[in-house]
Amino acid sequence: MGISLSTKNKKESYGGNYMIKVNEEQIDRIQVLHHILKTCCDNTNFSAPISQDLARGIRVLDVGSGPGTWIFDMSSDFPRSTFTGIEIQSFMLPTIHPSNTHFIHNDILQGIPFPPNSFDYIHMRNMTLCFTENQYEQIIRELIDLLKPNGYLELCEQDISCYNMGPVTRKIADEMGKLLIQRSMNPFVASRLHVFMKKFGLQTVQRGMVMLPISELDGKIGSLHGQTVFSGLLGVKDMLAKQMKLTGPEASQLVNDYRKELQSIRMYSKYTRVYGQKI
Numbered sequence: 001m002g003i004s005l006s007t008k009n010k011k012e013s014y015g016g017n018y019m020i021k022v023n024e025e026q027i028d029r030i031q032v033l034h035h036i037l038k039t040c041c042d043n044t045n046f047s048a049p050i051s052q053d054l055a056r057g058i059r060v061l062d063v064g065s066g067p068g069t070w071i072f073d074m075s076s077d078f079p080r081s082t083f084t085g086i087e088i089q090s091f092m093l094p095t096i097h098p099s100n101t102h103f104i105h106n107d108i109l110q111g112i113p114f115p116p117n118s119f120d121y122i123h124m125r126n127m128t129l130c131f132t133e134n135q136y137e138q139i140i141r142e143l144i145d146l147l148k149p150n151g152y153l154e155l156c157e158q159d160i161s162c163y164n165m166g167p168v169t170r171k172i173a174d175e176m177g178k179l180l181i182q183r184s185m186n187p188f189v190a191s192r193l194h195v196f197m198k199k200f201g202l203q204t205v206q207r208g209m210v211m212l213p214i215s216e217l218d219g220k221i222g223s224l225h226g227q228t229v230f231s232g233l234l235g236v237k238d239m240l241a242k243q244m245k246l247t248g249p250e251a252s253q254l255v256n257d258y259r260k261e262l263q264s265i266r267m268y269s270k271y272t273r274v275y276g277q278k279i
């Protein structure tokens with residue numbers, strides 16, 4: 001396949017409701033996280049039973065495609081399929097991309113620029129910090145309309161809190177949870193996805209969980225994932241400091257204490273992958 005280069009320039013901005021200001025560091029975080037997730041999911045980019053369809057050639061949509069990392073990976077594995085990414089941040093859209101990929105600058109909350117029954121498979125991942133719970137539910141309904149009969153919708157989200165949290169990590173997770181709830185977002189929307197899918201008529205809804213290490217004590221993957229989680233914290237640091245009424249030095253201390261816990265406590269974050277079929 002052709003070259004996959006993502007657009008990186010000096011811009012940074014908030015898009016839609018997304019709580020993290022997107023800049024180069026955050027783009028790197030999204031790209032590295034893709035490879036960590038794939039590695040921890042038995043080297044797979046999806047769970048739905050669509051490998052043969054993808055190999056034959058189908059139409060795929062990825063919502064909130066970011067720098068296009070998932071699409072680039074998938075489009076090279078399945079050159080006969082076509083992949084469309086929708087992304088609200090124009091500067092995230094790749095300018096050079098393989099011929100079986102397309103990227104559209106669009107706010108999914110303002111509607112989706114495709115007619116019903118357009119796609120065989122729709123994928124959306126890591127959008128917990130982008131939508132209120134009601135918006136998430138509404139988007140699932142709209143995405144199901146976009147699916148062709150027998151098509152699959154697949155979603156993947158991470159819980160805001162972790163397993164085996166140290167005291168600083170717990171404090172941060174609690175405060176993040178409060179921030180989300182104030183914005184009508186659900187820190188545990190991952191646990192609702194299968195409910196929404198069933199509510200809107202998807203069949204054979206399947207759910208799987210995977211625990212990802214975030215501590216340096218868990219080898220290369222733990223260390224790399226810990227770095228991405230740490231970058232994520234830097235992306236919300238100012239918002240969090242305001243919420244917790246911390247001074248600048250206190251906020252820096254919190255971040256340093258968090259880093260120490262990543263180095264010394266074996267903590268794990270939970271991802272949920274869910275898919276269902278439109279019959």
Ligand SMILES: C[S@@+](CC[C@H](N)C(=O)[O-])C[C@H]1O[C@@H](n2cnc3c(N)ncnc32)[C@H](O)[C@@H]1O
Nearest residue numbers: 016018064066087088089107108109125126130
């Ligand atoms: C955490 S990133 C996830 C990127 C990608 N899905 C992945 O998992 O690698 C969330 C992405 O969704 C985009 N986004 C947020 N709100 C959006 C909206 N309303 N419409 C389209 N894209 C949106 C953000 O700009 C960001 O690129």
